[in-house]
Amino acid sequence: MGRYILKRLLQFIPTVIGSIFLLHYLVVLGIQINGNPARAMFGERTPTPAQLQALAEVFNTSDPCLEQTGNPCLGLFWERVSNLVQGELGVNFQRIPITELISHALPVTLRLAFLAFVLQVVIGLSTGVIAGLRGEGVVDYLVKVSTVLFISVPVFVLGRLVQVYLGVEFGGVFRDSSWAPDWLTALFGVRYTPDHPWASLILPAVVLAALGLATTARLTRTSLMENLRADYVRTAIAKGLPRRRVIGVHALRNSLIPVITDLGYQIGVLMSGAVVTETIFNIPGIGGLVINGVRQQDASVIIPVVTFLVLVYLVINLLVDLLYAVLDPRIRYE
Amino acid sequence: MTVETEAKKGAVAFDPNAPLLEVEDLQVEFRTRDGVAKAVNGVTFSLSEGETLAILGESGSGKSVTAQAIMGIIDSPPGFVTGGQVRYRGVDLLTLPEEQRRRIRGAKIAMIFQDALSALNPVFTVGFQLGEMYRIHRGTSRAEAKRRAIELLELVKIPAARQRVNEYPHQFSGGMRQRVMIAMALALDPDVLIADEPTTALDVTVQAQIMGLLAELQRERNMGLILITHDMGVVADVADRISVMYAGRVVERAPVHDIYASPAHPYTKALLESIPRVDHKGKRLNVIKGLPPALTNIPPGCPFAPRCAVVQQRCHEERPPLYEVNSERGSACHYWEEVIAR
Ligand SMILES: Nc1ncnc2c1ncn2[C@@H]1O[C@H](COP(=O)(O)OP(=O)(O)OP(=O)(O)O)[C@@H](O)[C@H]1O
Ligand SMILES: [Mg+2]
Numbered sequence: 214m215g216r217y218i219l220k221r222l223l224q225f226i227p228t229v230i231g232s233i234f235l236l237h238y239l240v241v242l243g244i245q246i247n248g249n250p251a252r253a254m255f256g257e258r259t260p261t262p263a264q265l266q267a268l269a270e271v272f273n274t275s276d277p278c279l280e281q282t283g284n285p286c287l288g289l290f291w292e293r294v295s296n297l298v299q300g301e302l303g304v305n306f307q308r309i310p311i312t313e314l315i316s317h318a319l320p321v322t323l324r325l326a327f328l329a330f331v332l333q334v335v336i337g338l339s340t341g342v343i344a345g346l347r348g349e350g351v352v353d354y355l356v357k358v359s360t361v362l363f364i365s366v367p368v369f370v371l372g373r374l375v376q377v378y379l380g381v382e383f384g385g386v387f388r389d390s391s392w393a394p395d396w397l398t399a400l401f402g403v404r405y406t407p408d409h410p411w412a413s414l415i416l417p418a419v420v421l422a423a424l425g426l427a428t429t430a431r432l433t434r435t436s437l438m439e440n441l442r443a444d445y446v447r448t449a450i451a452k453g454l455p456r457r458r459v460i461g462v463h464a465l466r467n468s469l470i471p472v473i474t475d476l477g478y479q480i481g482v483l484m485s486g487a488v489v490t491e492t493i494f495n496i497p498g499i500g501g502l503v504i505n506g507v508r509q510q511d512a513s514v515i516i517p518v519v520t521f522l523v524l525v526y527l528v529i530n531l532l533v534d535l536l537y538a539v540l541d542p543r544i545r546y547e
Numbered sequence: 548m549t550v551e552t553e554a555k556k557g558a559v560a561f562d563p564n565a566p567l568l569e570v571e572d573l574q575v576e577f578r579t580r581d582g583v584a585k586a587v588n589g590v591t592f593s594l595s596e597g598e599t600l601a602i603l604g605e606s607g608s609g610k611s612v613t614a615q616a617i618m619g620i621i622d623s624p625p626g627f628v629t630g631g632q633v634r635y636r637g638v639d640l641l642t643l644p645e646e647q648r649r650r651i652r653g654a655k656i657a658m659i660f661q662d663a664l665s666a667l668n669p670v671f672t673v674g675f676q677l678g679e680m681y682r683i684h685r686g687t688s689r690a691e692a693k694r695r696a697i698e699l700l701e702l703v704k705i706p707a708a709r710q711r712v713n714e715y716p717h718q719f720s721g722g723m724r725q726r727v728m729i730a731m732a733l734a735l736d737p738d739v740l741i742a743d744e745p746t747t748a749l750d751v752t753v754q755a756q757i758m759g760l761l762a763e764l765q766r767e768r769n770m771g772l773i774l775i776t777h778d779m780g781v782v783a784d785v786a787d788r789i790s791v792m793y794a795g796r797v798v799e800r801a802p803v804h805d806i807y808a809s810p811a812h813p814y815t816k817a818l819l820e821s822i823p824r825v826d827h828k829g830k831r832l833n834v835i836k837g838l839p840p841a842l843t844n845i846p847p848g849c850p851f852a853p854r855c856a857v858v859q860q861r862c863h864e865e866r867p868p869l870y871e872v873n874s875e876r877g878s879a880c881h882y883w884e885e886v887i888a889r
Contacts, residue, residue: 445668452680
């Protein structure tokens with residue numbers, strides 16, 4: 214077990230370096246094609262070459278390789294990697310330390326992802342179990358339809374719809390009223406309000422959770438139905454166990470193995486979904502950070518933040534694989 | 548007096564002097580998309596203490612469904628018991644409410660399944676699954692249940708029971724797993740044990756060990772044993788009586804020695820001729836030609852008529868009842884007298 218974990222951790226290194234290189238190369242190509250972002254800082258004014266050079270030094274975009282389209286700028290790449298390894302994340306174009314940006318944005322994203330995850334687990338699991346136990350019926354039908362619906366409607370479309378109908382139209386009722394408490398107004402708000410760090414994240418969390426929720430419900434349903442037909446369930450009944458126990462302990466314990474594993478991987482999906490959701494609802498989280506970085510071609514933001522997301526994803530995947538071995542005794546890692 | 552009745556309220560009044568198990572005119576059907584499959588059509592038999600009844604028949608003849616109906620574990624829907632009685636100590640189990648039925652399952656009447664690997668839950672230890680019998684039926688503590696589980700493993704002769712109790716089913720060999728199943732079935736000292744092809748999934752040497760163990764435990768505990776199989780060879784060694792099933796019916800019932808000496812139904816005769824025998828080495832085996840009837844559409848006459856070697860016109864028109872051959876034997880063939888004489 215220890216050796217397996219160590220092996221997996223070592224495998225992180227090439228994956229992380231590989232993704233840093235990919236990010237680096239995309240940013241470099243962007244600069245080579247679109248021109249130096251330092252120039253954009255001057256707006257309409259034409260900078261003197263000296264001014265431009267000075268700013269480019271600060272932005273770390275002065276390397277001459279950035280003028281040669283297609284050049285991977287390996288020197289710059291190793292500089293970045295060694296800085297990251299030493300934990301020196303640097304500053305963004307506005308000279309705010311990246312660590313500070315992350316420490317402000319991360320709690321917001323974590324709250325959003327947590328809310329979405331809770332929704333996904335509670336609603337996804339319970340509807341899945343009900344659909345699985347009842348077989349064909351209303352709940353089952355709803356689960357099937359919603360899965361197809363949420364898989365085929367992109368997050369940003371769903372997000373906009375929710376924002377317009379629940380946020381603008383329905384939420385307007387509360388904003389215009391004298392009786393509605395603040396949190397209710399915040400709950401059906403159009404955007405994130407720092408005064409209500411939880412309530413104003415609920416709608417975005419619903420949007421973020423929608424796809425995963427439907428998938429979880431469907432997977433739970435299928436898995437439970439399959440396990441209810443299993444031989445060991447028949448044995449459990451033949452042992453004279455009460456139905457509650459047959460389903461709740463024997464069938465469910467097995468049915469949840471694929472569901473829990475999938476939920477783990479879905480955390481990764483939630484992180485990337487958060488980028489889109491945060492943009493729609495104007496939430497100052499990690500996603501907002503990445504999008505702003507991309508807009509400004511600010512490599513000093515994009516690379517550390519996305520690398521951080523990659524690491525989170527890798528660690529979660531490892532944890533899920535370990536959890537899988539705990540849940541299913543037939544799996545043992547060598 | 549009143550106190551006693553209060554205490555027994557909700558408990559079923561079994562008559563200790565009534566016969567152990569009587570199945571009478573049992574009918575089971577499966578209502579599926581393809582129609583109604585009549586899997587069991589009026590099965591009757593009885594079982595007493597210490598006795599082994601073998602139920603024999605081709606695949607699909609309704610042996611497992613009969614067993615499931617006795618246990619009350621038929622998959623419903625699509626399966627429904629549509630008639631008959633299953634009397635345990637004089638009480639018709641089919642009329643009992645589910646909760647009382649559940650208490651009998653595993654405690655008074657227990658069952659062993661064919662494939663022990665899939666019949667045991669893969670994610671719980673063997674000790675947990677054995678201990679559950681005591682914890683749920685008797686309210687025993689976890690620690691005590693585990694101690695009992697170890698005793699059970701020792702009872703079925705699993706070596707190093709103290710360690711193995713913490714292992715998972717996949718860590719056991721096929722024979723050892725079937726021993727675990729037997730241990731589980733015997734946990735609460737049932738009066739009736741139903742073994743549905745307990746050795747089919749095992750290789751031949753292990754088969755003999757498992758059958759030996761079953762027979763030994765049955766003798767010790769004076770249990771009634773219903774042994775379901777389609778292997779006539781196994782039956783000869785352990786069974787006292789045999790019921791042969793065909794298309795959901797008992798077509799012949801007899802003490803084991805009689806049936807081998809002189810079968811009274813052409814189907815039984817054909818089954819016997821299909822066993823490979825040492826003294827017939829070199830000769831071709833007689834397999835029964837044709838297929839059993841579709842259970843959704845059983846023909847009006849004798850269901851075996853289309854495959855029967857001695858079929859007459861009457862067989863296609865009139866369904867034979869289970870004729871009494873003598874007080875211990877019956878045959879559902881119009882011409883049993885001719886069959887038995889040959
Ligand atoms: N769950 C079910 N759904 C639908 N039909 C069923 C079901 N279980 C059994 N049957 C029907 O009952 C018939 C008898 O099945 P059963 O399992 O009793 O046969 P068997 O005699 O035990 O055969 P085998 O020797 O293969 O175990 C089957 O052919 C099938 O048509
Ligand atoms: Mg069977």
